[in-house]
Amino acid sequence: MANKGVTIYFVRHGETYLNYYGRMQxxxxxxxxxxGIEDVRRCGRGLNDVRFNAVYTSDLTRTQETASLILEENGQIGSLNMVQMPEFREVFFGSMEGMYGSEAYEKVRDYLGYDTKKEMFRNTDVAERMNAFRAVDPEGHAEDFMMFWSRVEKGLIKLIDKHRDTGETILVVAHGGTIRYILENLIPELRNPKGLLNASVSVARYEDGLYHLEKYNDVSHFTD
Known part of the structure; x- marks a missing residue:
C-alpha cells in the first residue's frame, strides 16, 4: 500500500533593501x-488554493515577513503557527556582510586566482566560492560549505522526520542558497540549477521513498 507522502512548498523571501542595493546578505x-512586498502578495494570491498544514521559516525577519504576507493573501493568517528554524538561515558572510557584492566577489576571485569574475563563475561551483569566502574573511567568521550544509541538513532532517508520510502540505520560507542546496540534495537529477528569484516557489513531493521535483523557481502563478 502506498504511503501518504508529503508535499513541501519552498518559497524564497521577497526582495529586501540589501538585495536591491546589491549588497551581501x-x-x-x-x-x-x-x-518585494508586492511580489510576495502576488505570490500568496497565486497560492490561495493551497492549504498548508504547517509553516516554517528561518529566524531572520525577511522570511518571517514573507511567510506572514503569503498566509494573509491565501487566507490562512492566524490559523497556523510559524515555526522559526535557525538551521534554515542563509550562509553567513562574516565581515563581508553588507559589503557590495561586486567588492566581495573581487576578493574571492583574487583568492581563487582567476583573471575575471566571469571566468571564476564559469569554472567554480557555489561550494568552492563559499569556501573561498571563509578563507578571505579576516575575522574568520564566514561559513564554508560544510559549516553551512551541516547546519541546513540538521533542519531538513527534523522537518522530514516530522512530516514524512503524513499526506500534509508544508510551507518553508527560506533563502536562495538554502533552498537551492536542500533541493539539490533531495532531487538527484537537479544539477547546478539557476539561482532562485525572490518570492519564487519550488515544490518537492516525497512519495514511496523518493523525492520528485514538481516546480523550481516558479513565478508563473503570480497574480496581479
Whole structure:
C-alpha cells in the first residue's frame, strides 16, 4: 500500500533593501522593499488554493515577513503557527556582510586566482566560492560549505522526520542558497540549477521513498 507522502512548498523571501542595493546578505536583517512586498502578495494570491498544514521559516525577519504576507493573501493568517528554524538561515558572510557584492566577489576571485569574475563563475561551483569566502574573511567568521550544509541538513532532517508520510502540505520560507542546496540534495537529477528569484516557489513531493521535483523557481502563478 502506498504511503501518504508529503508535499513541501519552498518559497524564497521577497526582495529586501540589501538585495536591491546589491549588497551581501546572509545573516543580516533588512526589511522587504515595497516591490518585494508586492511580489510576495502576488505570490500568496497565486497560492490561495493551497492549504498548508504547517509553516516554517528561518529566524531572520525577511522570511518571517514573507511567510506572514503569503498566509494573509491565501487566507490562512492566524490559523497556523510559524515555526522559526535557525538551521534554515542563509550562509553567513562574516565581515563581508553588507559589503557590495561586486567588492566581495573581487576578493574571492583574487583568492581563487582567476583573471575575471566571469571566468571564476564559469569554472567554480557555489561550494568552492563559499569556501573561498571563509578563507578571505579576516575575522574568520564566514561559513564554508560544510559549516553551512551541516547546519541546513540538521533542519531538513527534523522537518522530514516530522512530516514524512503524513499526506500534509508544508510551507518553508527560506533563502536562495538554502533552498537551492536542500533541493539539490533531495532531487538527484537537479544539477547546478539557476539561482532562485525572490518570492519564487519550488515544490518537492516525497512519495514511496523518493523525492520528485514538481516546480523550481516558479513565478508563473503570480497574480496581479
Amino acid at each position: 546572509g545573516w543580516s536583517n533588512a526589511p522587504l522593499t515595497d516591490h
